[in-house]
Amino acid sequence: MDIAAFYELVEKNHSFMIASHVAPDGDSIGSVLALTLALLKLGKKAVPVINDNIPKKYRFLPGSNFIIKETSEKYDVLIALDCGDIERLGFNRPLKEYGTIVVNIDHHKSNIYFGDLNLVDSSASSVGEIIYRLLDGKVEIDFDIALNIFTSIITDTGSIRYSNTTPASLKILAKLVDKGVRPDYVSRQVFERRSLASILLLKSVLNTLEFSADGKIASLFITKDMLKAADADEEDADGIINYAREIEGVEVAVLFKEYEDGLTKVGFRSNEWVDVSMLAAEFNGGGHPRAAGCQIKLPLEETKEIVLNAVKLAILEDTGERCN
Numbered sequence: 001m002d003i004a005a006f007y008e009l010v011e012k013n014h015s016f017m018i019a020s021h022v023a024p025d026g027d028s029i030g031s032v033l034a035l036t037l038a039l040l041k042l043g044k045k046a047v048p049v050i051n052d053n054i055p056k057k058y059r060f061l062p063g064s065n066f067i068i069k070e071t072s073e074k075y076d077v078l079i080a081l082d083c084g085d086i087e088r089l090g091f092n093r094p095l096k097e098y099g100t101i102v103v104n105i106d107h108h109k110s111n112i113y114f115g116d117l118n119l120v121d122s123s124a125s126s127v128g129e130i131i132y133r134l135l136d137g138k139v140e141i142d143f144d145i146a147l148n149i150f151t152s153i154i155t156d157t158g159s160i161r162y163s164n165t166t167p168a169s170l171k172i173l174a175k176l177v178d179k180g181v182r183p184d185y186v187s188r189q190v191f192e193r194r195s196l197a198s199i200l201l202l203k204s205v206l207n208t209l210e211f212s213a214d215g216k217i218a219s220l221f222i223t224k225d226m227l228k229a230a231d232a233d234e235e236d237a238d239g240i241i242n243y244a245r246e247i248e249g250v251e252v253a254v255l256f257k258e259y260e261d262g263l264t265k266v267g268f269r270s271n272e273w274v275d276v277s278m279l280a281a282e283f284n285g286g287g288h289p290r291a292a293g294c295q296i297k298l299p300l301e302e303t304k305e306i307v308l309n310a311v312k313l314a315i316l317e318d319t320g321e322r323c324n
């Protein structure tokens with residue numbers, strides 16, 4: 001789908017459901033809201049839908065109070081953002097029951113092109129960047145839309161620190177600052193506010209730090225009891241994996257989270273050369289080369305053993321072919 005096809009779709013249809021993945025992050029929320037606000041400006045009916053709780057730190061985003069979790073309504077068009085596959089949306093019904101036409105806009109390399117129309121660009125830092133390019137010159141990017149897109153890009157690039165930070169994404173950020181977005185304000189909202197519970201949780205999680213593969217792998221885990229003791233929820237665990245990734249000599253960081261019914265969620269981060277999206281894919285997960293995740297229906301200890309063995313193998317293989 002190119003830009004012309006997108007506007008043809010907008011012209012021909014009236015109601016739009018803009019959706020994104022469960023465990024929402026800055027890119028999913030920001031891009032959903034930016035596109036929702038733009039479609040409203042074009043006189044369309046547009047409803048943002050994310051089937052999960054919106055973390056408190058993203059509540060400052062204009063339009064976030066419009067987000068609903070589910071809908072029994074059917075729209076002309078369902079636009080899924082930042083989802084490599086249908087499962088990520090976390091909906092109970094088939095997509096065609098939400099929208100007559102399904103549009104898939106994403107930047108995951110692993111995207112399976114599940115839409116009737118697909119706009120997938122894995123070179124984009126974020127879906128926010130793709131939305132900017134869709135809107136640029138067609139819809140006035142006002143302050144509210146700018147703030148949402150800025151937050152998409154700044155969160156998916158880890159404050160312009162990750163390898164997906166490109167000249168294109170930096171230029172867009174500059175234009176958004178021109179629209180009045182204040183980087184220091186966004187930073188304080190998103191990166192510099194921590195609950196006491198998150199600090200207490202961090203304290204106990206750091207005690208679980210373990211190394212393998214000569215210090216190239218660092219892993220952490222979170223049990224249900226640790227969450228309870230810190231009076232923390234999942235949101236409070238945000239970013240903890242980076243403490244493992246940032247240790248000198250570490251290439252891959254892994255965070256294991258214990259869930260109900262023997263389910264364990266696994267987060268991966270890498271620094272330079274291991275493609276963790278391939279690792280996550282081994283366990284039916286997905287993501288990006290430097291940040292990915294999966295869920296495994298096994299208790300924490302067994303999951304740790306299986307996953308860490310897979311990471312060790314990946315490190316060995318990659319070391320063999322490594323050129324830098």
Ligand SMILES: [Mn+2]
Nearest residue numbers: 027082126127
């Ligand atoms: Mn994203």
